[in-house]
Amino acid sequence: MAHSTLLIPACLLLALGCVEPRAVAPVSPMAPSPLVVEPGSLAVTTGQGADFKARARDGSRPAVTWEAQGGSIDASGHFTAGDEPATATVVARAYGGRTASAAVKVVAPPRGTVTAPRTVWTGARGVKASVPAQEGATYAWKVEGGTLRGDGRGPSVLFDAGSDSKAVLSCRVVNAAGLGLTASLELPLVPGVALSVDPASATVTAGASLKFGFSLEGGTSGEVKWSVREAGGGAVDATGRYRAPAKPGAYTVLVVSKDDPSIKAAVPVKVVAAPAGAVKGPGKVVPGARALRASVPEQAGCRYAWKITGGTLTSGADAPQVTFDAGEGPKLDLVCEITNEAGDSLKATLTVPVG
Structure with missing residues:
Protein backbone atom coordinates (compact mmCIF):
# COMPACT_ATOMS: atom_id res chain seq x y z
CA MET A 1 0.00 0.00 0.00
CA ALA A 2 1.33 3.32 -0.83
CA HIS A 3 1.98 5.74 2.13
CA SER A 4 0.92 9.32 1.79
CA THR A 5 2.55 12.28 3.55
CA LEU A 6 0.38 14.25 6.01
CA LEU A 7 0.47 17.90 5.25
CA ILE A 8 -0.66 20.36 7.94
CA PRO A 9 -1.47 23.75 6.65
CA ALA A 10 0.39 26.69 8.14
CA CYS A 11 -2.82 28.33 9.11
CA LEU A 12 -3.70 25.38 11.33
CA LEU A 13 -0.38 25.68 13.13
CA LEU A 14 -1.10 29.31 13.88
CA ALA A 15 -4.55 28.43 15.13
CA LEU A 16 -3.10 25.92 17.58
CA GLY A 17 -1.11 28.76 19.20
CA CYS A 18 2.35 27.37 18.72
CA VAL A 19 4.74 30.02 20.05
CA GLU A 20 8.40 30.24 20.95
CA PRO A 21 9.14 29.14 24.64
CA ARG A 22 10.18 31.88 27.21
CA ALA A 23 12.65 31.77 30.20
CA VAL A 24 11.10 31.72 33.77
CA ALA A 25 12.89 33.46 36.76
CA PRO A 26 13.61 31.26 39.80
CA VAL A 27 11.48 31.96 42.96
CA SER A 28 13.53 33.36 46.01
CA PRO A 29 12.64 32.27 49.59
CA MET A 30 10.85 35.03 51.68
CA ALA A 31 13.15 37.11 54.05
CA PRO A 32 12.45 36.37 57.76
CA SER A 33 10.39 38.99 59.66
CA PRO A 34 12.36 41.21 62.13
CA ALA A 108 16.97 49.14 94.87
CA PRO A 109 14.00 48.03 96.97
CA PRO A 110 12.06 50.88 98.62
CA ARG A 111 13.49 52.22 101.87
CA GLY A 112 11.13 53.86 104.29
CA THR A 113 12.47 54.59 107.76
CA VAL A 114 10.65 57.71 108.96
CA THR A 115 12.73 60.27 110.83
CA ALA A 116 11.38 63.24 112.80
CA PRO A 117 12.42 65.39 115.79
CA ARG A 118 12.72 63.46 119.04
CA THR A 119 10.51 65.93 120.88
CA VAL A 120 7.40 67.48 119.33
CA TRP A 121 5.14 69.84 121.27
CA THR A 122 1.38 69.79 121.08
CA GLY A 123 0.34 72.44 118.60
CA ALA A 124 3.86 72.71 117.13
CA ARG A 125 3.81 74.06 113.57
CA GLY A 126 5.99 73.23 110.58
CA VAL A 127 7.54 70.04 112.03
CA LYS A 128 9.66 68.19 109.45
CA ALA A 129 9.60 64.42 108.84
CA SER A 130 11.35 62.49 106.05
CA VAL A 131 12.24 59.15 104.50
CA PRO A 132 15.35 58.45 102.39
CA ALA A 133 15.01 59.84 98.86
CA GLN A 134 15.21 57.32 96.01
CA GLU A 135 15.46 58.07 92.29
CA GLY A 136 12.22 57.31 90.52
CA ALA A 137 10.27 56.53 93.70
CA THR A 138 6.87 57.94 94.61
CA TYR A 139 5.73 58.95 98.10
CA ALA A 140 2.36 59.28 99.81
CA TRP A 141 2.25 60.64 103.38
CA LYS A 142 -0.50 60.49 105.99
CA VAL A 143 -0.63 61.83 109.53
CA GLU A 144 -2.97 61.06 112.42
CA GLY A 145 -3.05 63.55 115.27
CA GLY A 146 -1.89 66.41 113.07
CA THR A 147 -2.26 68.13 109.70
CA LEU A 148 -0.03 67.79 106.65
CA ARG A 149 1.21 70.86 104.87
CA GLY A 150 1.20 70.44 101.08
CA ASP A 151 0.33 67.29 99.14
CA GLY A 152 2.74 64.98 100.98
CA ARG A 153 4.20 63.53 97.79
CA GLY A 154 7.91 64.03 98.37
CA PRO A 155 10.55 62.33 100.52
CA SER A 156 10.10 65.00 103.20
CA VAL A 157 7.01 66.67 104.60
CA LEU A 158 6.00 69.42 107.03
CA PHE A 159 3.11 68.96 109.42
CA ASP A 160 1.38 70.75 112.27
CA ALA A 161 0.95 68.74 115.47
CA GLY A 162 -2.48 68.47 117.03
CA SER A 163 -3.51 68.63 120.66
CA ASP A 164 -3.59 64.87 121.32
CA SER A 165 -0.95 62.91 123.19
CA LYS A 166 0.60 61.49 120.02
CA ALA A 167 0.87 61.80 116.24
CA VAL A 168 1.32 58.87 113.85
CA LEU A 169 3.18 59.49 110.58
CA SER A 170 3.09 57.00 107.71
CA CYS A 171 4.65 57.12 104.25
CA ARG A 172 3.94 54.75 101.37
CA VAL A 173 7.13 54.48 99.26
CA VAL A 174 6.91 52.80 95.82
CA ASN A 175 10.11 52.34 93.82
CA ALA A 176 10.41 52.65 90.03
CA ALA A 177 9.66 48.92 89.65
CA GLY A 178 6.34 49.25 91.47
CA LEU A 179 7.44 47.56 94.69
CA GLY A 180 5.89 49.32 97.69
CA LEU A 181 6.66 49.71 101.37
CA THR A 182 4.74 51.53 104.10
CA ALA A 183 6.82 52.98 106.94
CA SER A 184 5.35 54.60 110.04
CA LEU A 185 6.48 56.40 113.17
CA GLU A 186 4.55 57.18 116.33
CA LEU A 187 5.54 60.48 117.94
CA PRO A 188 4.56 61.28 121.53
CA LEU A 189 3.44 64.90 121.79
CA VAL A 190 4.71 66.85 124.79
CA PRO A 191 2.54 69.64 126.26
CA GLY A 192 3.52 72.96 124.73
CA VAL A 193 6.05 75.28 126.34
CA ALA A 194 5.28 78.83 127.46
CA LEU A 195 8.17 81.12 128.40
CA SER A 196 8.05 84.51 130.08
CA VAL A 197 10.84 86.71 131.46
CA ASP A 198 10.78 89.12 134.41
CA PRO A 199 11.31 91.95 133.87
CA ALA A 200 10.14 91.97 130.22
CA SER A 201 12.38 95.02 129.60
CA ALA A 202 15.04 96.74 131.66
CA THR A 203 17.13 99.87 132.08
CA VAL A 204 20.54 99.35 133.65
CA THR A 205 23.35 101.70 134.61
CA ALA A 206 26.56 101.15 132.66
CA GLY A 207 28.73 98.60 134.47
CA ALA A 208 25.92 97.55 136.83
CA SER A 209 24.18 94.18 136.96
CA LEU A 210 20.60 92.94 136.97
CA LYS A 211 19.11 89.52 137.70
CA PHE A 212 16.46 88.30 135.26
CA GLY A 213 13.91 85.71 136.27
CA PHE A 214 11.87 83.45 134.02
CA SER A 215 8.83 81.22 134.04
CA LEU A 216 8.76 78.09 131.86
CA GLU A 217 5.59 76.03 131.63
CA GLY A 218 5.63 72.66 129.85
CA GLY A 219 8.63 70.92 128.36
CA THR A 220 10.66 68.22 130.02
CA SER A 221 13.73 69.83 131.60
CA GLY A 222 12.46 73.31 132.45
CA GLU A 223 15.90 74.73 131.59
CA VAL A 224 16.80 77.78 129.52
CA LYS A 225 19.90 79.22 127.90
CA TRP A 226 20.81 82.91 128.19
CA SER A 227 22.81 85.09 125.79
CA VAL A 228 23.29 88.68 124.59
CA ARG A 229 22.55 89.32 120.93
CA GLU A 230 24.87 92.26 120.28
CA ALA A 231 28.65 92.10 120.38
CA GLY A 232 29.86 94.31 123.23
CA GLY A 233 26.39 94.36 124.73
CA GLY A 234 27.44 92.99 128.11
CA ALA A 235 27.26 89.44 129.42
CA VAL A 236 24.69 87.17 131.05
CA ASP A 237 25.46 84.01 133.01
CA ALA A 238 23.60 80.71 133.25
CA THR A 239 21.46 82.02 136.13
CA GLY A 240 20.19 85.04 134.17
CA ARG A 241 22.38 87.66 135.87
CA TYR A 242 23.21 90.36 133.34
CA ARG A 243 26.17 92.72 133.61
CA ALA A 244 25.89 95.85 131.52
CA PRO A 245 28.79 97.11 129.38
CA ALA A 246 30.58 100.38 130.09
CA LYS A 247 29.12 101.96 126.95
CA PRO A 248 25.50 103.18 127.10
CA GLY A 249 23.24 101.90 124.34
CA ALA A 250 20.36 99.60 123.41
CA TYR A 251 21.02 95.86 123.73
CA THR A 252 19.05 92.58 123.79
CA VAL A 253 19.15 89.70 126.23
CA LEU A 254 17.96 86.41 124.72
CA VAL A 255 16.55 83.40 126.57
CA VAL A 256 15.78 80.08 124.84
CA SER A 257 14.16 76.87 126.08
CA LYS A 258 16.68 74.03 126.00
CA ASP A 259 13.87 71.61 125.16
CA ASP A 260 12.68 73.56 122.13
CA PRO A 261 14.86 76.34 120.66
CA SER A 262 11.80 77.74 118.90
CA ILE A 263 10.48 78.79 122.34
CA LYS A 264 12.39 81.97 123.14
CA ALA A 265 12.10 85.52 124.37
CA ALA A 266 14.01 88.72 123.59
CA VAL A 267 14.36 91.29 126.39
CA PRO A 268 15.26 94.86 125.38
CA VAL A 269 17.83 96.41 127.70
CA LYS A 270 18.67 100.12 127.80
CA VAL A 271 22.09 100.86 129.30
CA VAL A 272 22.41 104.43 130.60
CA ALA A 273 25.27 106.44 132.01
CA ALA A 274 25.71 106.64 135.76
CA PRO A 275 24.47 109.90 137.33
CA ALA A 276 27.26 112.45 137.62
CA GLY A 277 27.80 116.09 138.42
CA ALA A 278 29.09 118.54 141.02
CA VAL A 279 27.08 121.48 142.30
CA LYS A 280 28.28 124.81 140.98
CA GLY A 281 27.25 127.98 142.87
CA PRO A 282 28.53 131.16 144.51
CA GLY A 283 31.74 130.94 146.54
CA LYS A 284 30.49 133.23 149.35
CA VAL A 285 27.31 135.22 149.92
CA VAL A 286 26.17 137.93 152.28
CA PRO A 287 23.43 137.24 154.80
CA GLY A 288 19.94 137.56 153.27
CA ALA A 289 21.20 137.58 149.65
CA ARG A 290 18.40 136.87 147.21
CA ALA A 291 17.95 135.22 143.76
CA LEU A 292 21.15 133.26 144.03
CA ARG A 293 21.76 130.44 141.49
CA ALA A 294 23.30 126.96 141.60
CA SER A 295 23.35 124.10 139.08
CA VAL A 296 24.49 120.57 138.20
CA PRO A 297 25.24 119.25 134.66
CA GLU A 298 22.09 118.20 132.84
CA GLN A 299 21.89 114.50 131.88
CA ALA A 300 19.27 113.07 129.55
CA GLY A 301 16.64 111.08 131.37
CA CYS A 302 17.79 112.06 134.85
CA ARG A 303 15.62 113.42 137.67
CA TYR A 304 16.75 116.13 140.13
CA ALA A 305 15.80 116.86 143.74
CA TRP A 306 17.31 119.88 145.55
CA LYS A 307 17.46 120.56 149.26
CA ILE A 308 18.94 123.52 151.14
CA THR A 309 19.95 124.08 154.71
CA GLY A 310 20.61 127.66 155.88
CA GLY A 311 18.57 129.22 153.10
CA THR A 312 15.36 128.97 151.07
CA LEU A 313 14.77 127.41 147.64
CA THR A 314 12.72 129.74 145.45
CA SER A 315 12.53 127.81 142.10
CA GLY A 316 13.86 124.83 140.17
CA ALA A 317 13.77 122.30 143.00
CA ASP A 318 13.37 119.49 140.40
CA ALA A 319 15.56 120.94 137.64
CA PRO A 320 19.29 121.01 136.90
CA GLN A 321 19.32 124.72 137.92
CA VAL A 322 17.93 126.19 141.11
CA THR A 323 17.46 129.66 142.64
CA PHE A 324 17.60 130.30 146.35
CA ASP A 325 17.89 132.98 149.05
CA ALA A 326 20.61 132.92 151.69
CA GLY A 327 19.86 132.90 155.39
CA GLU A 328 21.73 134.77 158.12
CA GLY A 329 24.74 132.45 158.14
CA PRO A 330 27.27 131.44 158.95
CA LYS A 331 26.79 129.00 156.01
CA LEU A 332 24.29 127.23 153.79
CA ASP A 333 24.37 123.71 152.31
CA LEU A 334 22.97 122.85 148.88
CA VAL A 335 22.31 119.17 148.06
CA CYS A 336 21.11 117.85 144.67
CA GLU A 337 20.13 114.19 144.33
CA ILE A 338 20.53 113.10 140.70
CA THR A 339 18.73 109.88 139.69
CA ASN A 340 19.18 108.27 136.28
CA GLU A 341 16.62 106.14 134.35
CA ALA A 342 17.91 102.96 135.99
CA GLY A 343 17.07 104.37 139.43
CA ASP A 344 20.67 104.84 140.54
CA SER A 345 21.29 108.05 142.47
CA LEU A 346 24.11 110.43 143.31
CA LYS A 347 24.04 113.23 145.90
CA ALA A 348 26.09 116.28 144.99
CA THR A 349 26.72 118.82 147.80
CA LEU A 350 27.98 122.41 147.94
CA THR A 351 28.64 124.38 151.14
CA VAL A 352 28.56 128.17 150.75
CA PRO A 353 29.93 130.49 153.50
CA VAL A 354 27.47 133.27 154.52
CA GLY A 355 29.00 136.38 156.02
Whole structure:
Protein backbone atom coordinates (compact mmCIF):
# COMPACT_ATOMS: atom_id res chain seq x y z
CA MET A 1 0.00 0.00 0.00
CA ALA A 2 1.33 3.32 -0.83
CA HIS A 3 1.98 5.74 2.13
CA SER A 4 0.92 9.32 1.79
CA THR A 5 2.55 12.28 3.55
CA LEU A 6 0.38 14.25 6.01
CA LEU A 7 0.47 17.90 5.25
CA ILE A 8 -0.66 20.36 7.94
CA PRO A 9 -1.47 23.75 6.65
CA ALA A 10 0.39 26.69 8.14
CA CYS A 11 -2.82 28.33 9.11
CA LEU A 12 -3.70 25.38 11.33
CA LEU A 13 -0.38 25.68 13.13
CA LEU A 14 -1.10 29.31 13.88
CA ALA A 15 -4.55 28.43 15.13
CA LEU A 16 -3.10 25.92 17.58
CA GLY A 17 -1.11 28.76 19.20
CA CYS A 18 2.35 27.37 18.72
CA VAL A 19 4.74 30.02 20.05
CA GLU A 20 8.40 30.24 20.95
CA PRO A 21 9.14 29.14 24.64
CA ARG A 22 10.18 31.88 27.21
CA ALA A 23 12.65 31.77 30.20
CA VAL A 24 11.10 31.72 33.77
CA ALA A 25 12.89 33.46 36.76
CA PRO A 26 13.61 31.26 39.80
CA VAL A 27 11.48 31.96 42.96
CA SER A 28 13.53 33.36 46.01
CA PRO A 29 12.64 32.27 49.59
CA MET A 30 10.85 35.03 51.68
CA ALA A 31 13.15 37.11 54.05
CA PRO A 32 12.45 36.37 57.76
CA SER A 33 10.39 38.99 59.66
CA PRO A 34 12.36 41.21 62.13
CA LEU A 35 12.40 40.12 65.78
CA VAL A 36 10.85 42.00 68.72
CA VAL A 37 11.33 41.47 72.49
CA GLU A 38 8.42 42.25 74.78
CA PRO A 39 8.41 44.25 76.98
CA GLY A 40 10.97 46.51 75.33
CA SER A 41 12.00 48.16 78.61
CA LEU A 42 11.05 47.93 82.27
CA ALA A 43 12.33 48.36 85.82
CA VAL A 44 12.97 45.42 88.15
CA THR A 45 13.83 45.45 91.86
CA THR A 46 17.16 43.87 92.79
CA GLY A 47 16.79 40.09 93.17
CA GLN A 48 13.35 40.12 91.57
CA GLY A 49 12.31 38.62 88.24
CA ALA A 50 10.39 39.43 85.05
CA ASP A 51 9.24 37.41 82.02
CA PHE A 52 10.21 38.30 78.46
CA LYS A 53 8.81 36.97 75.18
CA ALA A 54 10.04 37.22 71.60
CA ARG A 55 7.95 37.46 68.43
CA ALA A 56 8.43 38.35 64.83
CA ARG A 57 6.80 41.49 63.51
CA ASP A 58 4.54 39.33 61.38
CA GLY A 59 3.11 37.81 64.58
CA SER A 60 4.90 34.48 64.41
CA ARG A 61 6.75 33.07 67.42
CA PRO A 62 10.12 31.76 66.25
CA ALA A 63 12.32 29.68 68.51
CA VAL A 64 14.90 31.86 70.26
CA THR A 65 17.79 31.61 72.68
CA TRP A 66 18.11 34.12 75.49
CA GLU A 67 21.07 36.04 76.89
CA ALA A 68 21.34 38.63 79.67
CA GLN A 69 24.01 41.20 80.35
CA GLY A 70 23.66 42.19 84.02
CA GLY A 71 21.49 39.52 85.66
CA SER A 72 20.47 36.08 84.41
CA ILE A 73 17.74 34.64 82.13
CA ASP A 74 16.61 31.07 81.58
CA ALA A 75 15.48 29.29 78.39
CA SER A 76 11.84 30.33 78.92
CA GLY A 77 12.73 34.06 79.01
CA HIS A 78 12.46 34.51 82.79
CA PHE A 79 14.94 37.22 83.85
CA THR A 80 16.35 37.52 87.39
CA ALA A 81 17.96 40.81 88.45
CA GLY A 82 21.27 40.99 90.31
CA ASP A 83 21.75 42.18 93.88
CA GLU A 84 22.97 45.67 92.99
CA PRO A 85 21.21 48.50 91.10
CA ALA A 86 22.42 48.54 87.48
CA THR A 87 21.33 48.74 83.86
CA ALA A 88 20.88 45.30 82.27
CA THR A 89 20.16 44.13 78.72
CA VAL A 90 18.11 41.10 77.64
CA VAL A 91 18.87 39.70 74.15
CA ALA A 92 16.84 37.18 72.09
CA ARG A 93 18.50 35.34 69.16
CA ALA A 94 16.51 33.53 66.42
CA TYR A 95 17.41 31.38 63.40
CA GLY A 96 19.12 33.29 60.64
CA GLY A 97 21.05 35.64 62.91
CA ARG A 98 18.05 37.76 63.92
CA THR A 99 18.38 39.49 67.32
CA ALA A 100 16.36 41.87 69.45
CA SER A 101 16.97 43.35 72.89
CA ALA A 102 15.23 45.00 75.84
CA ALA A 103 16.60 47.41 78.43
CA VAL A 104 16.16 46.57 82.12
CA LYS A 105 16.72 49.10 84.90
CA VAL A 106 17.56 47.28 88.12
CA VAL A 107 16.57 49.45 91.11
CA ALA A 108 16.97 49.14 94.87
CA PRO A 109 14.00 48.03 96.97
CA PRO A 110 12.06 50.88 98.62
CA ARG A 111 13.49 52.22 101.87
CA GLY A 112 11.13 53.86 104.29
CA THR A 113 12.47 54.59 107.76
CA VAL A 114 10.65 57.71 108.96
CA THR A 115 12.73 60.27 110.83
CA ALA A 116 11.38 63.24 112.80
CA PRO A 117 12.42 65.39 115.79
CA ARG A 118 12.72 63.46 119.04
CA THR A 119 10.51 65.93 120.88
CA VAL A 120 7.40 67.48 119.33
CA TRP A 121 5.14 69.84 121.27
CA THR A 122 1.38 69.79 121.08
CA GLY A 123 0.34 72.44 118.60
CA ALA A 124 3.86 72.71 117.13
CA ARG A 125 3.81 74.06 113.57
CA GLY A 126 5.99 73.23 110.58
CA VAL A 127 7.54 70.04 112.03
CA LYS A 128 9.66 68.19 109.45
CA ALA A 129 9.60 64.42 108.84
CA SER A 130 11.35 62.49 106.05
CA VAL A 131 12.24 59.15 104.50
CA PRO A 132 15.35 58.45 102.39
CA ALA A 133 15.01 59.84 98.86
CA GLN A 134 15.21 57.32 96.01
CA GLU A 135 15.46 58.07 92.29
CA GLY A 136 12.22 57.31 90.52
CA ALA A 137 10.27 56.53 93.70
CA THR A 138 6.87 57.94 94.61
CA TYR A 139 5.73 58.95 98.10
CA ALA A 140 2.36 59.28 99.81
CA TRP A 141 2.25 60.64 103.38
CA LYS A 142 -0.50 60.49 105.99
CA VAL A 143 -0.63 61.83 109.53
CA GLU A 144 -2.97 61.06 112.42
CA GLY A 145 -3.05 63.55 115.27
CA GLY A 146 -1.89 66.41 113.07
CA THR A 147 -2.26 68.13 109.70
CA LEU A 148 -0.03 67.79 106.65
CA ARG A 149 1.21 70.86 104.87
CA GLY A 150 1.20 70.44 101.08
CA ASP A 151 0.33 67.29 99.14
CA GLY A 152 2.74 64.98 100.98
CA ARG A 153 4.20 63.53 97.79
CA GLY A 154 7.91 64.03 98.37
CA PRO A 155 10.55 62.33 100.52
CA SER A 156 10.10 65.00 103.20
CA VAL A 157 7.01 66.67 104.60
CA LEU A 158 6.00 69.42 107.03
CA PHE A 159 3.11 68.96 109.42
CA ASP A 160 1.38 70.75 112.27
CA ALA A 161 0.95 68.74 115.47
CA GLY A 162 -2.48 68.47 117.03
CA SER A 163 -3.51 68.63 120.66
CA ASP A 164 -3.59 64.87 121.32
CA SER A 165 -0.95 62.91 123.19
CA LYS A 166 0.60 61.49 120.02
CA ALA A 167 0.87 61.80 116.24
CA VAL A 168 1.32 58.87 113.85
CA LEU A 169 3.18 59.49 110.58
CA SER A 170 3.09 57.00 107.71
CA CYS A 171 4.65 57.12 104.25
CA ARG A 172 3.94 54.75 101.37
CA VAL A 173 7.13 54.48 99.26
CA VAL A 174 6.91 52.80 95.82
CA ASN A 175 10.11 52.34 93.82
CA ALA A 176 10.41 52.65 90.03
CA ALA A 177 9.66 48.92 89.65
CA GLY A 178 6.34 49.25 91.47
CA LEU A 179 7.44 47.56 94.69
CA GLY A 180 5.89 49.32 97.69
CA LEU A 181 6.66 49.71 101.37
CA THR A 182 4.74 51.53 104.10
CA ALA A 183 6.82 52.98 106.94
CA SER A 184 5.35 54.60 110.04
CA LEU A 185 6.48 56.40 113.17
CA GLU A 186 4.55 57.18 116.33
CA LEU A 187 5.54 60.48 117.94
CA PRO A 188 4.56 61.28 121.53
CA LEU A 189 3.44 64.90 121.79
CA VAL A 190 4.71 66.85 124.79
CA PRO A 191 2.54 69.64 126.26
CA GLY A 192 3.52 72.96 124.73
CA VAL A 193 6.05 75.28 126.34
CA ALA A 194 5.28 78.83 127.46
CA LEU A 195 8.17 81.12 128.40
CA SER A 196 8.05 84.51 130.08
CA VAL A 197 10.84 86.71 131.46
CA ASP A 198 10.78 89.12 134.41
CA PRO A 199 11.31 91.95 133.87
CA ALA A 200 10.14 91.97 130.22
CA SER A 201 12.38 95.02 129.60
CA ALA A 202 15.04 96.74 131.66
CA THR A 203 17.13 99.87 132.08
CA VAL A 204 20.54 99.35 133.65
CA THR A 205 23.35 101.70 134.61
CA ALA A 206 26.56 101.15 132.66
CA GLY A 207 28.73 98.60 134.47
CA ALA A 208 25.92 97.55 136.83
CA SER A 209 24.18 94.18 136.96
CA LEU A 210 20.60 92.94 136.97
CA LYS A 211 19.11 89.52 137.70
CA PHE A 212 16.46 88.30 135.26
CA GLY A 213 13.91 85.71 136.27
CA PHE A 214 11.87 83.45 134.02
CA SER A 215 8.83 81.22 134.04
CA LEU A 216 8.76 78.09 131.86
CA GLU A 217 5.59 76.03 131.63
CA GLY A 218 5.63 72.66 129.85
CA GLY A 219 8.63 70.92 128.36
CA THR A 220 10.66 68.22 130.02
CA SER A 221 13.73 69.83 131.60
CA GLY A 222 12.46 73.31 132.45
CA GLU A 223 15.90 74.73 131.59
CA VAL A 224 16.80 77.78 129.52
CA LYS A 225 19.90 79.22 127.90
CA TRP A 226 20.81 82.91 128.19
CA SER A 227 22.81 85.09 125.79
CA VAL A 228 23.29 88.68 124.59
CA ARG A 229 22.55 89.32 120.93
CA GLU A 230 24.87 92.26 120.28
CA ALA A 231 28.65 92.10 120.38
CA GLY A 232 29.86 94.31 123.23
CA GLY A 233 26.39 94.36 124.73
CA GLY A 234 27.44 92.99 128.11
CA ALA A 235 27.26 89.44 129.42
CA VAL A 236 24.69 87.17 131.05
CA ASP A 237 25.46 84.01 133.01
CA ALA A 238 23.60 80.71 133.25
CA THR A 239 21.46 82.02 136.13
CA GLY A 240 20.19 85.04 134.17
CA ARG A 241 22.38 87.66 135.87
CA TYR A 242 23.21 90.36 133.34
CA ARG A 243 26.17 92.72 133.61
CA ALA A 244 25.89 95.85 131.52
CA PRO A 245 28.79 97.11 129.38
CA ALA A 246 30.58 100.38 130.09
CA LYS A 247 29.12 101.96 126.95
CA PRO A 248 25.50 103.18 127.10
CA GLY A 249 23.24 101.90 124.34
CA ALA A 250 20.36 99.60 123.41
CA TYR A 251 21.02 95.86 123.73
CA THR A 252 19.05 92.58 123.79
CA VAL A 253 19.15 89.70 126.23
CA LEU A 254 17.96 86.41 124.72
CA VAL A 255 16.55 83.40 126.57
CA VAL A 256 15.78 80.08 124.84
CA SER A 257 14.16 76.87 126.08
CA LYS A 258 16.68 74.03 126.00
CA ASP A 259 13.87 71.61 125.16
CA ASP A 260 12.68 73.56 122.13
CA PRO A 261 14.86 76.34 120.66
CA SER A 262 11.80 77.74 118.90
CA ILE A 263 10.48 78.79 122.34
CA LYS A 264 12.39 81.97 123.14
CA ALA A 265 12.10 85.52 124.37
CA ALA A 266 14.01 88.72 123.59
CA VAL A 267 14.36 91.29 126.39
CA PRO A 268 15.26 94.86 125.38
CA VAL A 269 17.83 96.41 127.70
CA LYS A 270 18.67 100.12 127.80
CA VAL A 271 22.09 100.86 129.30
CA VAL A 272 22.41 104.43 130.60
CA ALA A 273 25.27 106.44 132.01
CA ALA A 274 25.71 106.64 135.76
CA PRO A 275 24.47 109.90 137.33
CA ALA A 276 27.26 112.45 137.62
CA GLY A 277 27.80 116.09 138.42
CA ALA A 278 29.09 118.54 141.02
CA VAL A 279 27.08 121.48 142.30
CA LYS A 280 28.28 124.81 140.98
CA GLY A 281 27.25 127.98 142.87
CA PRO A 282 28.53 131.16 144.51
CA GLY A 283 31.74 130.94 146.54
CA LYS A 284 30.49 133.23 149.35
CA VAL A 285 27.31 135.22 149.92
CA VAL A 286 26.17 137.93 152.28
CA PRO A 287 23.43 137.24 154.80
CA GLY A 288 19.94 137.56 153.27
CA ALA A 289 21.20 137.58 149.65
CA ARG A 290 18.40 136.87 147.21
CA ALA A 291 17.95 135.22 143.76
CA LEU A 292 21.15 133.26 144.03
CA ARG A 293 21.76 130.44 141.49
CA ALA A 294 23.30 126.96 141.60
CA SER A 295 23.35 124.10 139.08
CA VAL A 296 24.49 120.57 138.20
CA PRO A 297 25.24 119.25 134.66
CA GLU A 298 22.09 118.20 132.84
CA GLN A 299 21.89 114.50 131.88
CA ALA A 300 19.27 113.07 129.55
CA GLY A 301 16.64 111.08 131.37
CA CYS A 302 17.79 112.06 134.85
CA ARG A 303 15.62 113.42 137.67
CA TYR A 304 16.75 116.13 140.13
CA ALA A 305 15.80 116.86 143.74
CA TRP A 306 17.31 119.88 145.55
CA LYS A 307 17.46 120.56 149.26
CA ILE A 308 18.94 123.52 151.14
CA THR A 309 19.95 124.08 154.71
CA GLY A 310 20.61 127.66 155.88
CA GLY A 311 18.57 129.22 153.10
CA THR A 312 15.36 128.97 151.07
CA LEU A 313 14.77 127.41 147.64
CA THR A 314 12.72 129.74 145.45
CA SER A 315 12.53 127.81 142.10
CA GLY A 316 13.86 124.83 140.17
CA ALA A 317 13.77 122.30 143.00
CA ASP A 318 13.37 119.49 140.40
CA ALA A 319 15.56 120.94 137.64
CA PRO A 320 19.29 121.01 136.90
CA GLN A 321 19.32 124.72 137.92
CA VAL A 322 17.93 126.19 141.11
CA THR A 323 17.46 129.66 142.64
CA PHE A 324 17.60 130.30 146.35
CA ASP A 325 17.89 132.98 149.05
CA ALA A 326 20.61 132.92 151.69
CA GLY A 327 19.86 132.90 155.39
CA GLU A 328 21.73 134.77 158.12
CA GLY A 329 24.74 132.45 158.14
CA PRO A 330 27.27 131.44 158.95
CA LYS A 331 26.79 129.00 156.01
CA LEU A 332 24.29 127.23 153.79
CA ASP A 333 24.37 123.71 152.31
CA LEU A 334 22.97 122.85 148.88
CA VAL A 335 22.31 119.17 148.06
CA CYS A 336 21.11 117.85 144.67
CA GLU A 337 20.13 114.19 144.33
CA ILE A 338 20.53 113.10 140.70
CA THR A 339 18.73 109.88 139.69
CA ASN A 340 19.18 108.27 136.28
CA GLU A 341 16.62 106.14 134.35
CA ALA A 342 17.91 102.96 135.99
CA GLY A 343 17.07 104.37 139.43
CA ASP A 344 20.67 104.84 140.54
CA SER A 345 21.29 108.05 142.47
CA LEU A 346 24.11 110.43 143.31
CA LYS A 347 24.04 113.23 145.90
CA ALA A 348 26.09 116.28 144.99
CA THR A 349 26.72 118.82 147.80
CA LEU A 350 27.98 122.41 147.94
CA THR A 351 28.64 124.38 151.14
CA VAL A 352 28.56 128.17 150.75
CA PRO A 353 29.93 130.49 153.50
CA VAL A 354 27.47 133.27 154.52
CA GLY A 355 29.00 136.38 156.02
